[in-house]
Amino acid sequence: MSSKRNILIIGAGRSASCLIKYLLDKSEVENLQIVIADKVIASAENMAGSHPNATALCLDIFNAEKRIKAIQNAAIVISMLPARFHLEVAKDCVTYGKSLVTASYVSNEMMELDAAVKEKGLVFMNEIGLDPGIDHMSAMQIIDRIRDNGAKLLLFESFTGGLVAPESDDNLWNYKFTWNPRNVVVAGQGSAAKFIQEGKFKYIPYQKLFRRSEILYIDGYGKFEAIANRDSLKYRDAYKLHDVLTLYRGTIRKVGFSKAWNIFVQLGMTDDTYKMENTENMSYREFVNSFLPYHPYDSVELKLRSYLKIDQDDYLWEKLEELDLFNDQKSFEIKNGTPAQLIQKILMDKWTLQEEDKDMIVMLHKFGYEYKGEKKQIESSTVVIGEDQTYTAMAKTVGLPVAIATLKILNREITNPGVQIPITKEVYEPILKELAETGIVFTEKEVPYLGYNPDQING
Amino acid sequence: MSSKRNILIIGAGRSASCLIKYLLDKSEVENLQIVIADKVIASAENMAGSHPNATALCLDIFNAEKRIKAIQNAAIVISMLPARFHLEVAKDCVTYGKSLVTASYVSNEMMELDAAVKEKGLVFMNEIGLDPGIDHMSAMQIIDRIRDNGAKLLLFESFTGGLVAPESDDNLWNYKFTWNPRNVVVAGQGSAAKFIQEGKFKYIPYQKLFRRSEILYIDGYGKFEAIANRDSLKYRDAYKLHDVLTLYRGTIRKVGFSKAWNIFVQLGMTDDTYKMENTENMSYREFVNSFLPYHPYDSVELKLRSYLKIDQDDYLWEKLEELDLFNDQKSFEIKNGTPAQLIQKILMDKWTLQEEDKDMIVMLHKFGYEYKGEKKQIESSTVVIGEDQTYTAMAKTVGLPVAIATLKILNREITNPGVQIPITKEVYEPILKELAETGIVFTEKEVPYLGYNPDQING
Numbered sequence: 001m002s003s004k005r006n007i008l009i010i011g012a013g014r015s016a017s018c019l020i021k022y023l024l025d026k027s028e029v030e031n032l033q034i035v036i037a038d039k040v041i042a043s044a045e046n047m048a049g050s051h052p053n054a055t056a057l058c059l060d061i062f063n064a065e066k067r068i069k070a071i072q073n074a075a076i077v078i079s080m081l082p083a084r085f086h087l088e089v090a091k092d093c094v095t096y097g098k099s100l101v102t103a104s105y106v107s108n109e110m111m112e113l114d115a116a117v118k119e120k121g122l123v124f125m126n127e128i129g130l131d132p133g134i135d136h137m138s139a140m141q142i143i144d145r146i147r148d149n150g151a152k153l154l155l156f157e158s159f160t161g162g163l164v165a166p167e168s169d170d171n172l173w174n175y176k177f178t179w180n181p182r183n184v185v186v187a188g189q190g191s192a193a194k195f196i197q198e199g200k201f202k203y204i205p206y207q208k209l210f211r212r213s214e215i216l217y218i219d220g221y222g223k224f225e226a227i228a229n230r231d232s233l234k235y236r237d238a239y240k241l242h243d244v245l246t247l248y249r250g251t252i253r254k255v256g257f258s259k260a261w262n263i264f265v266q267l268g269m270t271d272d273t274y275k276m277e278n279t280e281n282m283s284y285r286e287f288v289n290s291f292l293p294y295h296p297y298d299s300v301e302l303k304l305r306s307y308l309k310i311d312q313d314d315y316l317w318e319k320l321e322e323l324d325l326f327n328d329q330k331s332f333e334i335k336n337g338t339p340a341q342l343i344q345k346i347l348m349d350k351w352t353l354q355e356e357d358k359d360m361i362v363m364l365h366k367f368g369y370e371y372k373g374e375k376k377q378i379e380s381s382t383v384v385i386g387e388d389q390t391y392t393a394m395a396k397t398v399g400l401p402v403a404i405a406t407l408k409i410l411n412r413e414i415t416n417p418g419v420q421i422p423i424t425k426e427v428y429e430p431i432l433k434e435l436a437e438t439g440i441v442f443t444e445k446e447v448p449y450l451g452y453n454p455d456q457i458n459g
Numbered sequence: 460m461s462s463k464r465n466i467l468i469i470g471a472g473r474s475a476s477c478l479i480k481y482l483l484d485k486s487e488v489e490n491l492q493i494v495i496a497d498k499v500i501a502s503a504e505n506m507a508g509s510h511p512n513a514t515a516l517c518l519d520i521f522n523a524e525k526r527i528k529a530i531q532n533a534a535i536v537i538s539m540l541p542a543r544f545h546l547e548v549a550k551d552c553v554t555y556g557k558s559l560v561t562a563s564y565v566s567n568e569m570m571e572l573d574a575a576v577k578e579k580g581l582v583f584m585n586e587i588g589l590d591p592g593i594d595h596m597s598a599m600q601i602i603d604r605i606r607d608n609g610a611k612l613l614l615f616e617s618f619t620g621g622l623v624a625p626e627s628d629d630n631l632w633n634y635k636f637t638w639n640p641r642n643v644v645v646a647g648q649g650s651a652a653k654f655i656q657e658g659k660f661k662y663i664p665y666q667k668l669f670r671r672s673e674i675l676y677i678d679g680y681g682k683f684e685a686i687a688n689r690d691s692l693k694y695r696d697a698y699k700l701h702d703v704l705t706l707y708r709g710t711i712r713k714v715g716f717s718k719a720w721n722i723f724v725q726l727g728m729t730d731d732t733y734k735m736e737n738t739e740n741m742s743y744r745e746f747v748n749s750f751l752p753y754h755p756y757d758s759v760e761l762k763l764r765s766y767l768k769i770d771q772d773d774y775l776w777e778k779l780e781e782l783d784l785f786n787d788q789k790s791f792e793i794k795n796g797t798p799a800q801l802i803q804k805i806l807m808d809k810w811t812l813q814e815e816d817k818d819m820i821v822m823l824h825k826f827g828y829e830y831k832g833e834k835k836q837i838e839s840s841t842v843v844i845g846e847d848q849t850y851t852a853m854a855k856t857v858g859l860p861v862a863i864a865t866l867k868i869l870n871r872e873i874t875n876p877g878v879q880i881p882i883t884k885e886v887y888e889p890i891l892k893e894l895a896e897t898g899i900v901f902t903e904k905e906v907p908y909l910g911y912n913p914d915q916i917n918g
Binding site: 190191192194197198200201202203204205206207208212265266267268271273274276277278289290291292293294296307339 | 649650651653656657659660661662663664665666667671724725726727730732733735736737748749750751752753755766798
């Protein structure tokens with residue numbers, strides 16, 4: 001029997017759990033040795049467990065000698081590092097002729113390696129996690145099918161959200177942090193969200209973003225809402241969607257989240273661009289009061305209600321109280337905090353997943369098209385529930401596509417060389433098929449064509 | 460008679476008119492030759508006119524040889540260039556031992572010259588225009604007097620605005636552009652406005668800034684409103700205001716301006732961080748519609764009213780219509796414009812000063828203090844009306860302090876060396892005295908102490 005094939009996984013964070021389990025489960029049949037490398041050896045050892053085909057490796061990627069040695073010994077490399085650290089790994093992979101898999105967006109620097117990667121016949125597969133990743137594959141499968149049938153695409157909308165599973169959903173916001181809380185707090189900041197509806201470019205500035213949510217419906221799970229992403233036009237080129245009339249990408253939350261979140265936006269609590277004064281001993285109540293006009297005796301509560309016009313019986317208020325926002329005993333232990341850091345602390349008190357909590361991933365695509373003079377619409381969706389705090393829905397949906405792609409590249413089932421994302425049939429067909437076997441199944445249904453312009457009137 | 464003393468003025472823009480006139484009027488008595496240098500020789504010639512003591516000079520400040528020669532020939536230098544261009548001039552002034560006067564904020568690079576400037580016994584006077592400039596001098600004069608009397612300062616608020624004069628005020632916004640329109644459009648963006656009220660730090664994010672205006676009253680001119688500056692704490696050190704309970708700086712507008720302006724803010728029209736699509740042939744109406752949800756036939760008007768909850772009878776609506784905001788015939792001739800560039804175009808159609816229009820500068824300070832156990836308050840204000848489109852109130856209030864300071868430095872009435880701003884008695888006393896002779900007079904009155912906390916209750 002030939003010697004084992006080494007798969008080098010760099011970065012043993014939370015999101016690597018399902019990825020590693022998948023590869024270890026296949027390690028006997030596929031003759032694999034999984035080398036789990038992390039700067040923190042305990043993380044790598046924890047992931048390796050006592051599995052005979054797993055090896056933990058202590059690796060600081062800035063140690064060039066060790067990094068190169070590890071890559072030389074590998075048959076293929078997976079980088080689960082934060083995106084900004086991929087490049088050194090990628091360059092070594094080119095030098096030593098190893099294919100590379102990441103779940104991250106393709107940086108310009110990564111793209112510049114394309115010619116060299118192609119020349120060596122390597123596959124550098126990126127954006128093969130959840131979003132980006134499963135979204136690319138599940139959308140392109142249907143887009144290609146519609147086009148192959150000779151129909152004309154009119155509308156593409158795509159929505160993804162990381163939420164708490166219904167069985168663990170026990171707060172008024174119907175939300176818990178299932179991923180990096182900071183990203184949730186600052187989401188939507190920067191330039192306006194931009195998308196196309198019925199051929200018109202539309203822009204939503206941050207100050208209105210959370211009042212422009214749209215309602216979605218998913219069979220068996222009910223209603224959700226979506227907030228526009230900043231980058232709805234991002235894959236217009238890659239998906240060849242220049243002629244569609246409607247192009248919209250959004251983030252999914254449970255209904256009512258955005259309207260309540262808008263309170264924080266309006267107060268200025270999500271700003272991460274400046275440090276507040278005296279935050280170390282500031283109470284939650286004082287934090288709220290910092291954003292309200294001064295008054296010698298009116299309460300923080302009444303000032304806030306008046307400022308944001310929240311009626312006495314508005315359910316929004318219960319959401320604020322649930323967060324202990326007006327508590328004058330709880331205080332931050334953060335020096336020179338930004339507003340975003342402070343509101344994150346308040347939210348983490350309440351929205352951190354508990355041991356028994358499960359998370360949930362929801363993804364929905366809408367495709368509108370014209371076929372033989374008739375307008376049709378397809379909706380395709382998947383809902384994935386986590387098993388526990390290790391094998392979360394997030395770790396599954398990020399890690400499994402990475403793992404499946406890696407093995408298929410290693411086994412030369414995916415061979416088209418170059419720096420790429422998973423939008424070709426060669427890639428998405430076999431991966432989606434195997435994802436379905438692991439329970440990540442898209443349900444498709446035909447619905448009446450909605451579009452945004454049923455009567456074709458200029459608006 | 461000795462040869463004439465050359466005053467070199469670099470930059471012959473609009474704001475230099477009163478500055479140059481003042482110096483030319485004094486040129487015989489003071490034995491001055493005014494050298495007016497500009498990259499555009501026509502601007503310099505226009506300012507020089509046929510006055511025997513004026514010389515126009517074509518000068519690109521990046522031409523080191525010509526720049527150095529002009530500075531060597533000068534007895535003192537005034538730079539009216541945009542602030543980012545001062546540094547080369549300043550360095551040459553150090554090298555050739557010339558004092559320098561500017562109306563601009565002191566940059567870090569300028570401050571770094573302080574030791575060298577002192578060593579040569581030079582005066583580098585900055586921030587000696589209107590705001591910064593007259594605000595420093597008129598405030599410090601009263602602050603010093605209060606302190607010299609042994610009283611304790613409790614409150615300092617300071618407000619400035621460039622407006623249209625009442626006799627030329629003929630639009631519903633009670634506003635016209637009297638200075639750089641772009642600065643007006645993007646005003647308030649970036650980090651939250653920060654100030655102190657009764658010992659509490661308060662923060663207002665951009666999305667709420669124009670709904671947090673405060674009302675001011677000036678005898679003879681009625682009510683105004685003020686919007687908080689981002690930098691209320693900027694001169695806390697320079698003015699030694701660490702112990703005051705209230706510290707607030709603001710920009711003055713006529714009442715109702717801010718609430719209407721907030722419509723543009725909420726829509727996202729003041730954003731200068733991204734370019735919109737297809738702006739070259741976009742109509743004003745399409746521009747508005749870009750920020751509203753798509754609908755096949757509902758009107759732009761109704762969508763806007765609904766989105767921003769503007770009642771049918773709300774006076775705000777008239778302000779929008781006056782701007783031709785919903786016109787589908789008027790279009791921009793701007794390629795790849797940012798929202799801010801486009802709204803600026805719409806506003807400039809209506810808010811550009813006409814030939815016969817006069818502008819107006821309004822400044823108001825409030826000083827609260829405790830003297831022998833009693834709380835008192837002083838308000839000090841000035842209103843300056845422009846003469847015409849050349850000798851505007853803005854040109855007067857920016858240019859005259861520069862001119863007066865220059866002559867006093869040249870005549871060694873102001874001698875304290877170093878890179879500085881006009882906050883010492885040596886500087887502000889003689890300059891304010893002479894400003895009063897030109898008609899820039901502050902009116903002072905005692906009013907009941909208001910503060911923000913009449914009952915000293917914790918809020």
